[in-house]
Amino acid sequence: MDxxxxxxxxxDDDPxxxxxxxxxxxxxxITNEVHFVHNGEELMDFLHHRPPYQDRQRYPRPGLILLDLNMPLKDGRESLAEIKADESLRSIPVVVLSTSYAEEDILRSYACGVNSFITKPASFHGLLDVVQALGRYWLQIVELPENT
Known part of the structure; x- marks a missing residue:
């Protein structure tokens, strides 16, 4: 896989x-194509190719999801549980990237099947370090399943 x-x-709901x-x-x-959605409802619409995301060429199945927990309409916790309960979606790696560092959120996320939990750094330099590590690990080192 390329x-x-x-x-x-x-x-993530924060612009x-x-x-x-x-x-x-x-x-x-990191030159991979990146798409943004801003709440859990949009996330699930994107993943299920529901309007306005029905064009599969323009909105392809992601190979990696970065998920904020605190979003409107449907939060990241609900979305994660829904993704991992869906046989057609559960193989997509999900990394929680949230301001939360609450033990309850960490435990619940792993119980729901999250692949990694990262607390958002407070500085841009810290975020840059996290993105570089994510890029090295998820886009260079590990083998991910083919998109289906």
Whole structure:
């Protein structure tokens, strides 16, 4: 599998965090296509190719999801449980990237099948380090399943 063909879906409701994450990907020279959704409802619509995400060429199945826990409509906790309960979606790696560091959130996320839990750093430099580590691990080192 061409590691550059892995699409990344980021679910985060904070526009500033989205911009900073996008900049961190750019500075890290990660050239994979990145899509953003801003709540759990949009996340599930994207994954199930429901409007406005029905164009599978434009909105392909992601090979990696970065998930914020605290989002409106359907939060990341609910979305994670739904993804991992769905046989057609559960093989997509999900990394929680959240401001939460609550033990309850960490335990519940792993119980629901999250692949990694990372607390968002407070600085851009810290975020840059996290994105570079994510890129090395998820996009260079591990073998991910083919998109189906």
């Amino acid at each position: 590691k550059n063909s892995i699409h990344i879906l980021i679910a 500033d965090d989205c911009l900073l994450t996008q900049e961190a990907f750019r500075e890290s020279r």
